[in-house]
Amino acid sequence: MEGALKLWIVIVVVGALNYLSRLSFIAFFASREMPPLLARALKFVPAAMLTALVVPMVLVPPTAEALAGTSPRVPAAIVATVVAFFTHSTLKTLGAGMAALWLAQALAR
Amino acid sequence: MRHLLASRDFREGFVEMLPACVGLVPFGLVCGVGAAAAGADWFAALGMALIIFSGAAQVLAVQLYAANAPVAIIVLTCFVLGLRFLMYSAAMAPYLKPLPRSWQRGLAFLLTDQAFAAAIRRFNAKDDPRGGGLHFLGCGVALWGMWIVTNMAGFFAGSSIPASWSLDFAVPLCFIALVAPLFRTTPSIAAAVVAGVAVVALEALPMKLALVAAGLIGIVAGTLVDMMGERWKAR
Missing domain, CATH: 1.20.5 (Single alpha-helices involved in coiled-coils or other helix-helix interfaces)
Incomplete structure (x- = not known):
């Protein structure tokens, strides 16, 4: 076609x-x-579906490596979750999450 | 139109979504870049953003298209990925019931992950179907407009953004901002934890079935914990 x-x-x-x-x-x-x-x-649709959407995005690429704790995305996602839980703010979550990711990437290098 | 802009609920929804729109930028860029890489022209890239209006489905569709998959496979895979919209639709149904049919049909088009989470929160906070509907419309219009702009920006200029910035990480961050504030009751935490574990355990399922299956398992878990908690209290 x-x-x-x-x-x-x-x-x-x-x-x-x-x-x-x-x-x-x-x-x-x-x-x-x-x-x-x-x-x-x-x-429970929001809690279950949004978590099912997020987890694969955080654990890629490869799942095994991410689970072993070598992916900088995992600690960054944890930081973002804590910030979102307490602040309810999308902008603060974005800022903290991206900063944590860049820091973790710099430390891993 | 002027009538809409005059509505406080509409403006509140629109403004509330602006931070989420910042997070949408990288997602839209990723979609635009993907469309360009798959060999789509600008008109098709625009059509995708306008008509499909779902980042996950668009990314998947252009990947499969670039891999030369048959139309039936692309459509079926995107449909399975979109099954979560059935759940959003069911969860939204009681809130939209008092509104006219034309409103229900219009708002359904704007039922994305982000608009769903924001609109549900508002409907729960205030018992005002009309105001909630206007708020939902404001959310949806902001997201749709931003979606089209960022998709086109990604199509024309996205490849000049360095990959080392990991801007695509803003996509899960936006969802985290929506879901983390829900972790305040035991049943909600159970629903989230079970869904998160299930989506990893079911990773091997074909055609993105893991997402919708994990969501359903999480919903069942949350409901069971909710019912158990009630029985506990009744004793």
């Missing part, structure tokens, strides 16, 4: 599927009652 056309098919189909996923349950529960157990479980 021709390159540009193939890419546009991907863009439109992925975009449409993303939108339908985002709309799915908002539309479904617009006129229905939500079961109480489901409503209770959904409280």
Whole structure:
């Protein structure tokens, strides 16, 4: 298939599927009652999903090396977590996390 | 439009997202650079940011496209990665229920990781569906606008940023800023820890299934701990 056309098919189909996923349950529960157990479980979506998103970004590249403590990203992420927990501030988290990463990289060299 | 700008809730949401937008810059740049490296023209790079509006899906799509993967594989993999939006949608549903259908359909488009976390926090803090909806709209518009600008900047100029700056690390930092303040109750901590361990343990699963599977396992863990805690108190 021709390159540009193939890419546009991907863009439109992925975009449409993303939108339908985002709309799915908002539309479904617009006129229905939500079961109480489901409503209770959904409280934990932010904590569980965001952590599942973050961990692989911190532990790459390679997981084994990161777990052994040689990746500068791990201590930087811990610093950022502590700062975010106490300050609730995105900017302070970004500043502390990037500074910790650069420091850890400089020390590792 | 003027009506919107006059709304305090809309402006609050917009302004609240500006720090997150700073963190979005490297993510957008990474996407733009990826699109350029995969051989996309500027119009396709713009289309991706405008229509897909999901950094993780865009990075994955251009990587697979550059590796010459078939359309079906690219679409399926991005769909699995986007399954988390089903959970965001379900979690958002009760808050958007009082709003008109047109609002629900419009806000759904803006339901990204960042906007979701910020909007949920606001809906929980104040019992005001209309104000919360406007706040969500403000968040989403700020993120979408910044997303398009940074994607294009990355496409045209991103390759001139030195890799040693590790700017891509700002992406997990933004998510940490959203999630760490939630670690205040035992069930939330359990949900996060279990999801974090599960995503590493399931790393070998194909097509990014680990992300959505780990998220579900974490949600179940959080719910179980929540129910156990309640029973404990009742005794």
